[in-house]
Every structure is written in C-alpha cells, then in structure tokens.
Amino acid sequence: MTDRPLVLGIETSCDETGVGIVRGRELLADEVASSMDQHARFGGVVPEVASRAHLEAMVPVLEGAFAKAGVKPDDIDAVAVTAGPGLAGALMVGVAAAKAYAYALGKPLYGVNHLAAHVAVDQLEHGPLPASCVALLVSGGHSSLLLVPDVTGDVSSLGSTIDDAAGEAYDKVARVLGLPFPGGPPVDKAAREGRADAIRFPRAKLHDGTLDFSFAGLKTAVARWVEARKDAGEPVPVADVAASFQEAVADVLTRKAVTACREHGVTDLVIGGGVAANSRLRALAAARCESAGIRLRVPRPGLCTDNGAMVAALGAEIVARGRPPSTLALPADSSLPITEVLVP
Amino acid sequence: MLLLGLDTATPAVTVALHDGGQPLAQLVTVDAHRHAELLAPAVARVIADAGVSRYDLTGIVAGVGPGPYTGLRVGLVTARVLGAALGIPVYGLCTLDAIAADVDAGGGDFLVATDARRRELYWARYDAAGRRTVGPEVARPADIPVAGLPSAGEGPMLYPGLFPGGLGPAFPAAATLCRVAAAALESGDPDKLLLAPEPLYLRRPDAREPGAPKRVSQ
C-alpha cells in the first residue's frame, strides 16, 4: 500500500452529511450538505430530521465529491466512515452507505472514531502530527481534552464536560439573548462590540485539579443575570453579556488545555470542533500557548466543523500504517469510546 | 435480468437474488435492532451464494416501507448507494404490497398490518386481486377498520384480539419483491407499478418548537 492512499471519507454523526476525498495528507474534495436550516426553528438538532436529511443527501454529496476531486470511484484505495460517537440513527445512514460503497467497489472499509478524525484533519493543513499532542475538541456535541500519542491507534481522554457541551451553552445563551440558533456565530459577533470584563461570570471547575469541564452553571448564571436586568426594567447589554460569557468559556477551555500540555510534557496543542471557529477562543489560545511555549495548531473553520475530509484524513493515515480493515458487519456505536480509533 | 431485492422495513432483514424467473439465493434474519450490521453482509452473502458477480446485477428493488425509520433507512441508503456505485437502476416497492403479494386470501378482501412501534400499526387493505385499495396508513390498532377481514403481516400476531383469521406471512420476502419487480419490468411500464426508492415514513419527526426560555430565578 502506498503511503499516500486515495481515501473516501463519509461523516454523518450529527446534522452534516460530509464526503471528503484525500490523497495521503492532500485534500482533494470536501463536500458537505447541512440540515441545520431545518433544525433552527426547534432550537437544537432534531435527530430524526438529521437522519432523514442524510438519506436524501448521501448520493448527491458522494457524486459531488468525486466530481470535485476529479478522480473515479474505482481509483480509490479505501472507504472510511464515522462509526461513532454521534446520533445513533444518523450514524447508521453513513455506516450503511459506506458499506454499500466499499462492497460495490471491492475496496476495504474502515470504521473510525469521529473525535480522532477531528484531530487527524489538521494534518491536511499543517502537515504530520508531532510524536505526541494534546487535542481540545469543542462543539455542540463534544468538549474533550485528549492525549494523542498516535492518532491512528493510541488516544486517551484527559477530561471532558460533566454536563453541557460548550456549543450547547452557546446555543442556550444565544436564546436567552434573543440571538438565532446555532448560537456560536451570533454570540461571537455580538461579543466583538462588548466588554469581556463587564460581568464576572463563574468559571466552574477551574481549580478543581481535574481536566474536566462544566458549562451548565455558567449558562444558568447568564440566564439569571439577564432575568434580573429584565425584572428591574433595565435594558440587557447584549454585547457585554455575550463578551463576558464568551470570555468565561474561552478562559476555562484554554487554561485547562495548557495545563493538560504541561502535565503530560507535550508541546503541541490541536484545537478542533465547531467552537474552534470562535474568535476569542482562537485569540486566547494563541496568546496562552505562546507564553507557555506550546505550538498551537487550529485548522481553518471549514475543517473544524464536522466534514468528510476529517474522516478521510484519519482513514488515509490508518491505511498508510497498514492497519486491518473493518468487516461489513461494522456496527454504528453512538457512544464509541475514544480509545477505539478503529472499529473492527 | 439479475435483480437484488432487499427489505428492512420490518424486524426481518431480507435479501434475495433473482434472475427474473426464480430466486437464486435468499437470506432472512429477524432481529429488529441490528439492521445496520446485518444487511451488508447479507447482500454480500446472497451474491456469493448465487455464484454471480455484483457487476452482473441489472437492478435493485428495495422495500420503501412504511416501517420504523432507522431500519428502513439502512435498506434505502444501501440500495441507493449500491445502485449509484454500480450504475444500475433502483426501484421501490411498498413493503405492505410485498407481503400482500404472498397472501392467499381465498378470493376476498384482506388487510396487511405491520408494527409501527409506539403502539401503532402500518396498514393497508387489498382486494381479491391483491390490489391495494386503502392505505398505507398508520393508526392505533383499535382505529383500523378491520371489518372481520383476514389479515397478514406481524400486526395480527401482535394484536390477535383485534384481527380475526390471521394469514401468513408475517414479514415481506425479498424474493417476492424481485418477482413483483421482474413482472413490472417485463410489462414494459415499470414506472406505473414500481415506486422511486423514497421512504414512506407516514409520520412527521417528533419535534416541538420551543416557547420562550424558562425562568431560572425564583
């Protein structure tokens, strides 16, 4: 097997139907169809709506990816797919599609871990991962700190949220402030006009000695503060609330990420997931990494959110290492542990 | 003609290979919760058992339900992706019609009812010639106008008190999907008899639009 395998990646763990094609660490195509518009009025991703959209989008997105990459289906060396974690019904559409495609083409199938794929995707932008790194993954579905000695087979969890994901807190705060769903981009935008030190919101678990997070209390503190203003008949300073909330989130995430690097003697931090697109998180991470002597790697926003390229990127790395493929009986596992990078 | 038939709209994962005249291989596994794991190996298995190549397939026919969504989608996405990758047409057939095609009602009207979960059934009514005259619909068992008719599908087994005179079969047979599709293709007007491979959900997704945010302070 070549060290630059041509790999198709399929991702359907949440609301994005993603198909990517890579050659080794070179990105050839990254097609995504999102059902986010259909979820907006419900204020959160509705699993059944997402699953229905995956079925409709799958073949067009697959064909779009091949057209974009300029390669033929027969040319690919392997098919990789997100086997978990994620929404069970949504995962099953992608896993079934990947099996059908791999079988039809007579190519090996690799069922991979979504979180490890969020780390591997950075290789498409910044080259090979270092011998060991820490990854901070933050999105509407995950808030995790990982230790990654080898993204193809040795990943462990250092900490994660004990309640809401960071992205969920953004969605809930956006609602309280009357901003649209998903909350990340509008809160970030509003925050740029506000003062980050206007309100001191709580930083849960900051000094608890663990690398875990908690965002439920912060979300409630924001709601309570806004209610108090309204009860007093005063206007809500949306920009200041957004900036102060965002500061609390970015503060906790970056402090714990830097602590994780120090505790494990690691000098490289990778940030991924939709919240990695947040401007304050990026700026604060850059500043803190610089003063701690840590190299920071953050892929461009399009590669941070869920996509097929990240699955293809991890698949290509696994294929290049000569790992054995999955079988056609590959299950989708909504709570796949991070220690399982490749599902047999 | 070499047709691959599959249906995942009931607890049965059923797959068959058919040459237009007879089934060459078939495989049925009843397990309501493992459609995603069972289907692809079953497809590979029937094609291997029949001693043919997947590149010899001329068409695919998939049951479009109605059926519980997750399993149904596994079958439809498999059929669609196989069809796209192999460059062959994909047809749909109502799962209740596939069950009806194997019913011998002795010259009268009959019903087909399958499990819709949440204490509901998918159902349709057929005439003596096996043509669907009502449905498919989803309803609480007590609301189905059974009218003393014989019935097929898993419904009569789940609610024996409501359905007199249960007929077989409980589940669709993929070989029957192929047989019906082959006849439709030979009729020269398959579009009149076959459906697009689009799921029959019959229900909207469960989701409610949120009201104003709830108060968190006392």
Ligand SMILES: [Zn+2]
């Ligand atoms: Zn993700």
